[in-house]
Amino acid sequence: MSFLISKTLIYAVPLMIVALAGVFAERSGVINLALEGIMIFGAFIGALTINLMQKANTFQIIDVAKDMGANWGKLQAFLLLVMLITAVAGAVFSLLLAFAAINLKADQTIGGTALNMLSPALVCFFIRLIAQQSELRMFKGDAASWFMVKKTMLGFEKSQDIGFLGETFLNKVYLTTYICIILFVLLSIFLYKTRFGLRLRACGENPQAAASLGINVFKMRYSGVIISGALAGMGGFVYTLTTANCVANGDVAGFGFLALAVMIFGNWKPLSIAGAALLFGFFKCIAASYSTLDINGDGIALLLNLSKHPTWGKILNPHLYRLIPYVISLLVLAFTSKKSRAPKAEGIPYDKGMR
Amino acid sequence: MSEFLKKNGTRSVLATIISILVGLIAGSILILIVGLSSSEIGLSGAWEGIRLILAGTFSTGRSASGALSFGFNPQIIGNMLFRAVPLILCGLSVALAYKTGLFNIGASGQYLAGTCATLYVALSIPAGILPQFVVWILAFLAGVLAGALWGAIPGLLKAYLNINEVLACIMTNWIAANLVTWMFDISNLKNMVEGTKTGYIYKTTYGLVNLDGAWTYKDGLGVATPKLGLNKIFPGSQANAGILIAIVIAVAVYIILTKTTFGYELKACGANRHAARYAGIKDKRSIVLSMAIAGALAGSAAALYYLSGNTELYWSVYQKLPAEGFNGIAVAMLASCNPIACIFTGLFMSAIDLHGLQLANLTAYNEYITDVIIAVIVYLSAFSLLIKTWLSGRKKTAAPKPAKENKANPGKGVAE
Numbered sequence: 001m002s003f004l005i006s007k008t009l010i011y012a013v014p015l016m017i018v019a020l021a022g023v024f025a026e027r028s029g030v031i032n033l034a035l036e037g038i039m040i041f042g043a044f045i046g047a048l049t050i051n052l053m054q055k056a057n058t059f060q061i062i063d064v065a066k067d068m069g070a071n072w073g074k075l076q077a078f079l080l081l082v083m084l085i086t087a088v089a090g091a092v093f094s095l096l097l098a099f100a101a102i103n104l105k106a107d108q109t110i111g112g113t114a115l116n117m118l119s120p121a122l123v124c125f126f127i128r129l130i131a132q133q134s135e136l137r138m139f140k141g142d143a144a145s146w147f148m149v150k151k152t153m154l155g156f157e158k159s160q161d162i163g164f165l166g167e168t169f170l171n172k173v174y175l176t177t178y179i180c181i182i183l184f185v186l187l188s189i190f191l192y193k194t195r196f197g198l199r200l201r202a203c204g205e206n207p208q209a210a211a212s213l214g215i216n217v218f219k220m221r222y223s224g225v226i227i228s229g230a231l232a233g234m235g236g237f238v239y240t241l242t243t244a245n246c247v248a249n250g251d252v253a254g255f256g257f258l259a260l261a262v263m264i265f266g267n268w269k270p271l272s273i274a275g276a277a278l279l280f281g282f283f284k285c286i287a288a289s290y291s292t293l294d295i296n297g298d299g300i301a302l303l304l305n306l307s308k309h310p311t312w313g314k315i316l317n318p319h320l321y322r323l324i325p326y327v328i329s330l331l332v333l334a335f336t337s338k339k340s341r342a343p344k345a346e347g348i349p350y351d352k353g354m355r
Numbered sequence: 356m357s358e359f360l361k362k363n364g365t366r367s368v369l370a371t372i373i374s375i376l377v378g379l380i381a382g383s384i385l386i387l388i389v390g391l392s393s394s395e396i397g398l399s400g401a402w403e404g405i406r407l408i409l410a411g412t413f414s415t416g417r418s419a420s421g422a423l424s425f426g427f428n429p430q431i432i433g434n435m436l437f438r439a440v441p442l443i444l445c446g447l448s449v450a451l452a453y454k455t456g457l458f459n460i461g462a463s464g465q466y467l468a469g470t471c472a473t474l475y476v477a478l479s480i481p482a483g484i485l486p487q488f489v490v491w492i493l494a495f496l497a498g499v500l501a502g503a504l505w506g507a508i509p510g511l512l513k514a515y516l517n518i519n520e521v522l523a524c525i526m527t528n529w530i531a532a533n534l535v536t537w538m539f540d541i542s543n544l545k546n547m548v549e550g551t552k553t554g555y556i557y558k559t560t561y562g563l564v565n566l567d568g569a570w571t572y573k574d575g576l577g578v579a580t581p582k583l584g585l586n587k588i589f590p591g592s593q594a595n596a597g598i599l600i601a602i603v604i605a606v607a608v609y610i611i612l613t614k615t616t617f618g619y620e621l622k623a624c625g626a627n628r629h630a631a632r633y634a635g636i637k638d639k640r641s642i643v644l645s646m647a648i649a650g651a652l653a654g655s656a657a658a659l660y661y662l663s664g665n666t667e668l669y670w671s672v673y674q675k676l677p678a679e680g681f682n683g684i685a686v687a688m689l690a691s692c693n694p695i696a697c698i699f700t701g702l703f704m705s706a707i708d709l710h711g712l713q714l715a716n717l718t719a720y721n722e723y724i725t726d727v728i729i730a731v732i733v734y735l736s737a738f739s740l741l742i743k744t745w746l747s748g749r750k751k752t753a754a755p756k757p758a759k760e761n762k763a764n765p766g767k768g769v770a771e
Contacts, residue, residue: 033521096734100734100737100738104737104738104741105738105741106737106738106741107737107738108737109458109460109521110458110684110688110733110736110737111734111737111738113460113681113684113733114730114731114733114734114736114737115730115734116681117681117685117726117729117730117733118727118730118731118734120726121723121724121726121727121729121730122723122727124721124723124726125385125721125723125724125726125727128721128723129389129393129719129720129721251674251675253674254529254532254676257525257528257529258529260522260525261522261525261526264522317537317540319533319534319536319537319540319673320537322533322673323530323533323534323537326526326529326530326533327526327530329526330512330523330526330527330530333512333516333518333522333523333526334512334516334518337516337517337518
């Protein structure tokens with residue numbers, strides 16, 4: 001159970017933060033279909049940064065990592081730095097969308113699609129050149145565990161029982177998970193309780209009215225897209241680090257699109273998005289780890305046994321669990337389309353003359 | 356001359372050429388930068404790469420002295436014709452939807468649905484029961500039908516529940532990817548005969564036969580698209596009649612869209628749904644039919660690709676959506692959504708694809724550079740209207756006010 005919860009959280013967090021990325025763009029009036037592409041780019045930059053820093057031994061990182069138990073704080077600081085770099089990379093990449101959508105008044109759907117094509121193409125191109133194979137590993141050797149926080153690092157004994165909550169939230173977790181949750185909360189407050197947030201949302205609802213009150217719509221929309229890009233780039237890195245074996249390969253398995261679904265499922269509201277992300281993360285978690293998942297703690301992987309069942313096995317197999325989130329979001333869309341409240345002006349290029 | 360430039364068609368062609376040129380230049384610059392920053396490749400290597408990207412269709416490999424040689428290469432040209440088939444048809448799928456005011460980003464999913472149905476039908480009918488051409492036609496129709504059904508889902512959601520088709524298409528894409536993987540996972544169509552390869556479905560040239568009471572597959576007993584002598588003209592290539600079928604379909608789509616009442620209704624509905632309904636057009640039916648036809652086109656792309664008999668499917672398709680669907684967007688955008696132009700832009704895309712493969716074979720670069728070029732072209736096509744306006748704006752005296760495109764804006768507003 002503890003495994004299920006912490007694993008669900010690990011899958012839900014990138015979805016949550018990338019869905020929030022979508023919210024920032026759409027609330028400012030720009031459809032960000034390029035979330036997937038930005039995630040891929042962020043994941044690549046993150047993997048590349050760690051890879052290069054390891055090669056160059058920046059900050060004596062290899063020596064620091066030799067004594068992980070004592071130096072885990074430094075390693076986590078290093079992780080924070082990489083997160084920041086991926087956020088910047090994502091923001092820079094999203095400028096392409098902002099430029100097309102805001103300055104050139106281009107079709108945002110096609111622009112986003114183009115970026116979704118451009119990002120994996122560029123990333124694969126460079127990965128092949130850099131790594132001479134189809135994937136780029138963040139680490140050499142066993143360094144993959146650098147960033148994982150274990151209970152021994154926090155001063156507990158290896159055999160010590162730190163309770164259900166402790167095992168779930170303190171052992172074998174990633175700092176990124178908590179950073180993302182904190183960021184999610186802070187940015188949600190930022191979007192709803194500050195002047196800037198209100199102005200941003202106004203630009204997504206009625207930009208002409210906002211402009212008449214002296215708000216610079218161009219600037220607001222740029223901010224929305226850039227924040228969106230930063231979050232999505234970071235989300236891509238978090239996804240790669242925590243769920244994709246620290247490997248960048250020009251693919252995030254449709255997570256960006258799933259995040260888009262989470263955003264709509266959550267009706268563009270942070271709290272609902274957090275709930276939707278947990279639901280989707282749960283299914284992702286089951287699909288990914290059904291073969292080892294021991295739900296009730298009796299040592300039997302229930303779902304694995306089910307998938308081997310002669311008749312039910314054909315239905316209750318991992319393909320089903322991978323399918324469910326998409327089917328649910330389509331059904332939810334179908335049933336809530338009347339209530340669904342998308343920002344009114346999203347997707348429409350801002351035209352001063354259209355009052 | 357100025358009259359000529361003023362014409363909308365001319366401006367579309369010019370915008371297309373500009374997009375292609377910028378895309379190729381961007382690719383070349385990338386090659387150059389990488390070449391100059393790498394000591395192994397260097398300037399000469401970069402120059403080789405650029406030449407291959409621009410003229411890889413006519414590459415004949417390397418001469419004895421190690422220099423690149425160019426000339427007529429029937430194998431590459433034949434392969435270009437073969438690979439253009441799914442691109443043209445997916446392009447038509449996107450183009451038809453776009454003309455009717457819908458952005459069909461779901462061509463990938465429809466393509467997968469077509470793949471699944473085609474292979475199931477082609478490989479499930481025991482060899483010898485029906486004449487081969489009947490099996491071929493049945494399999495083709497199954498692909499078309501499956502694509503149409505899959506395309507109709509977002510159409511229905513859009514028409515009756517007003518759900519944005521872009522979102523519905525993205526969802527149905529991933530549903531198709533997982534569903535098709537599932538369908539193949541529980542099927543008996545996984546290639547077990549060639550033990551060296553795992554994870555592939557039988558080619559359609561394999562036929563189901565009953566040997567000593569057990570059903571097995573044997574190569575050479577299945578179906579394949581006739582070559583119609585194209586393999587004589589382009590020896591060693593995969594060219595077959597598929598390209599002719601694709602051209603016929605493109606012409607048919609053109610006629611339907613421009614010369615029939617039905618096509619007019621579809622387009623009118625795309626331009627303004629409410630006005631169309633006011634004029635007595637059944638708008639909901641039109642939207643569903645547009646998406647279904649678009650899906651059928653994408654399904655036919657898959658059917659023709661896999662019925663060729665020389666391609667096999669890696670069935671874990673859930674890992675990556677087929678590129679044909681997204682490249683179809685590029686084909687359609689480059690063609691300004693003109694069905695006839697889709698034939699040429701499809702051929703161009705296919706050629707660029709092969710240039711990338713030649714590049715990967717002959718130099719230290721890899722084939723992903725073509726995806727970069729295609730992506731740049733799609734990016735530019737997002738503001739092709741701007742390029743067109745800019746083109747006519749330069750002729751200020753001739754055309755003071757560029758004719759406003761009276762086109763709908765598909766994909767506008769996710770979940771309107």
